[in-house]
Amino acid sequence: MSSDGSAPAVSADEMMAVEAARRLHDGTVCFVGIGLPSLAANLARRTHAPGCVLVYESGTIGAKPSELPLSIGDGELADTADAVVSVPEMFAYWLQGRRIDVGFLGAAQIDRYGNLNSTVIGDYAHPEVRLPGGGGAPEIALGVDDVFVLLRQSPRAFVERLDFTTSLGDNVRVVVTDLGVLEPRERELTLVAVHPGVDVDKARAATGWNLAVADDVRETEPPTDLELRALRALRTKGHEHG
């Protein structure tokens, strides 16, 4: 879908990373998890927001990795960071101290209010699927000004009722999915944009509740060549390791 038609088509992950990256600005201090959030934040730093500050919960503040890290504690994050702090300091002084603007979260389930489940599918005491758990999420969700959620949209993930509430949706400002963008309008997540080639009905069908749709749904801008080149250069290392 690049303008000259030579590059491979834009993948759903790439579309999500680009949409999220565009919401980060120079000077934004951003709490980053591994995977898509890390991709998005590093893309922002490589394109329009070189002064975006990446904070990984392992204790690295202002990390500037040359390639995408595969864990939140890769050595390169420490080598390139402005500061490396202990985990108690990270959560007490920096997150609880409200020095972080944006936090990225993912989950297995989300509801219409942006509440997230990353704990269990089924009953807590006898789960069908035991998920990794909340980790930093419960305090990140309430300790930053703006929570960005990155999550593929499906009826299994976008549910009427969570099996377990791991973190609250109070500060969720945007949910970027593989189909489009949702933002809270009077608390309820509302479809405000669809990606190129996606129609509103497809987004509705991929949602387990009756999805609210904005009157003025727009189409997201496809990635520019610059964004795609920066993104694909970052992902080289990840691809080597499958």
Next chain:
Amino acid sequence: MLVPLQDAIAELVHDGDVVALEGFTHLIPHAAGHEIVRQQRRDLTLIRMTPDVIYDQLLGMGCARKLVFSWGGNPGVGSLHRLRDAVEHSWPLALEIEEHSHAGMAAAYAAGAAKLPFGVLRGYRGGDLPARTRVATVTCPFTGEELAAVPALRPDVGIIHAQRADRHGNVQMWGILGVQKETVLAASRSIVTVEEAVDELEPRPGAAVLPAWVVDAVALAPGGAHPSYAHGYYQRDNSFYVAWDAISRERERFLAWMRRHVLGTADIGEYHASLAAEALAV
């Protein structure tokens, strides 16, 4: 001051103990975990913020009856299959869990290191976790603000891996340091494995030093963090974390792997030789 790792585990880790092996992605004490498996400790309460491959191995080998944790997954890969099998199907044993958030665990370790009864934080607000774990509300006597209180972590044994120690047993570590210092200071007894023993510790910017007199045993274990890493010595073995997903998925394959590479080896040197021999055979 240095002792063999086998002796340190034999003397300091007992059946039924509360044991914390820490290391946040970096410096995870795998060699010490393997020695606990070899000596077949039972009924342990295992504490760790991010139980990953080493706890998958300890749980799958039946060493623990309880797990205290805040995030249990294979970082960047997916599930921990042995942890899931224990929680979902009680295999090989029923596993009690006490689940926290990272912020809560970090505050609880810091309280333990300070010998305070509880840690305090602005956290555990809303959601379903507070009803499922040990957390209470305290009121600030100065402002009236309601805050979360988590019971201090006070392990019987704290175990970490570090870069080096000197001949007196002073320990030096650098890079991402997680909650390792708190783990040693919160524990009644502590074991540190190191990459290298040196005559004298050279000062390093950003390094933490644990004086010999807060550590009970220092053991040499070069390569002892693998597949985790030791900053300045070797990198994280990312392909091992990916491979672990398939090795650990089925019980029989997991057990065969553990018999071959852990139970079938005597120490960290033999473990690495065993992995290398398997890689050559492929």
